Amino acid sequence: MAFTTMPFTTMPSSLTNSTSSPTMLLPPISHHNNHILPPNKLIVNKPKRKLLHLTVANVASPSLPMITPPTPEEQRSGTTAGRHHHHHVAWTSISQESWEGELQVEGHIPPWLNGTYLRNGPGMWHIGDYDFRHLFDGYATVVKLRLQEGRLFAGHRQLESEAYRAAKKNQKICYREFSEVPKAANFLAYVGELASLFSGASLTDNANTGVVKLGDGRVVCLTETQKGSIVIDPETLETVGKFEYSDSLGGLIHSAHPVVTDKEFVTLLPDLVRAGYLVVRMEPGTNERRVIGRVNCRGGSSPGWVHSFPVTEHYVVVPEMPLRYCAQNLLKAEPTPLYKFEWHPQSKAFMHVMCKTSGNIVASVEVPLFVTFHFINAYEEEDEDGRVTAIIADCCEHNSDPTILDRLRLQNLRSFNGEDVLPDARVGRFRIPLDGSPYGELDAALDPNEHGKGMDMCSINPNNLGKKYRYAYACGAQRPCNFPNTLTKLDLELKKATNWHEEGAVPSEPFFVARPGATEEDDGVVISIVSEKNGEGYALLLDGSTFEEIARAKFPYGLPYGLHGCWVPKE
Ligand SMILES: CC1=C[C@H](O/C=C(C)\C=C\C2=C(C)CCCC2(C)C)OC1=O
Ligand SMILES: CC(/C=C/C=O)=C\C=C\O
């Protein structure tokens, strides 16, 4: 079995010789990891120099490093962009390249929970003195929580993408990020950059969105660009190399959320030239995606954004959102209010259903306008004779208002003043009939007041993927707020939610891990990482059934917000 992983051969000089460069992105601090040792033997990854702008002096356990707080002068001057500590730690760049060590656990980690939770996200939002503008622009920070016989070993590390390495070396953005574009030196350079946009050469490989474990064990960080598929070592978090797709399907972008199981990796490749989507599948142990089928867009000359999509046992559901990729916006040097997208309500919204085995489209219906990043799950609705009558697909739906994208600008996130500015969202439930009728339905699956009319960053019990299910976990809202700030367990049968909230805290995606051998859908734990108002942060474990806290463990310092994770069980 030949894995195609191109190793990054050269280490950037700023990493290999971290004290020599006066124009370093980061203070020249440790980049090496400690081996994990029992707490009494823990070697501390002690910064060689004082960390700038870290206010946290408390530590997770007496054996962990005391992090030196900033001097009053450092606090006052805040000379280094992105690391001022007057905004919430969730939206503050990570302060060091890497750290690892054991965390002291308050509470009880179930003995069956053996494995590693990995979480990816854009944790570094500045380069030199330049501050990025959007949450999604940040360079990827991967966090791990290794749970082992009731103990918790944690760590984080910057992903060594080409984009991150080039930015550090040149002290400027060198690739096109979600909203940031490298500044062309002159007109000729601008023309050259346009050309490289079409070849994909100027697009980022900053894989800051999610992390998945393939059926063959490889762990891959992902984002919207295909070249941003990067293999990491799940134990050390080191960057192993690019995941090179060995097929010749081409294209530059894909869904940031493939559907990954032990048996397959299914994703969508939007076709920006002949508006449509290729539905593709890759088997474990290969790097080759094979086409299942193609969907042509019905509503516009450009495909709708497919950040994610759902599957059922037999079908792939292809959403065609009226928030469409926009070639002109792709070319612009300055971000537009909808970034690389455009809102085309007149182009309508559609849901297409493709048979996984034949590639045939079995339904294509017009649905009410919608805006979603994340589908939660989908399943086949059956009548009493067991015939499939419809597809039910659930998503975190932003009340068909695309302005949520702009709400995620860092300036907005960092300037919470008590005003309730988070746009309302709900669990949008699509019903896609399979009887040939032209329209599908979209309604709230439960009263959005149950979860404070905030809704995103969802997970389910993976054993229920594509099947009828009852529970979902997500972030909801306790208002007033400017960002989802609760963890919520949704009972889609009773149409009730149970909410967890701590004042001022920003919790990341509640990730469900099923107890091996469980028969109840909610028998397991929910993992989240919480960034606190006071700059601190902790890993949190809730009981999947009662939704009560079972354990928490403080990090030595608060971590920035993160996006999506995966579970790597211990072999
Ligand atoms: C999270 C998160 C990250 C993210 O997007 C990151 C990039 C680099 C996206 C780039 C693009 C599009 C969104 C649209 C089309 C072109 C392209 C520039 C590749 O999105 C997220 O949600
Ligand atoms: C954080 C988020 C979307 C993330 C995409 O991957 C949305 C929050 C909205 O309320």
Ligand SMILES: [Fe+2]
């Ligand atoms: Fe996402």
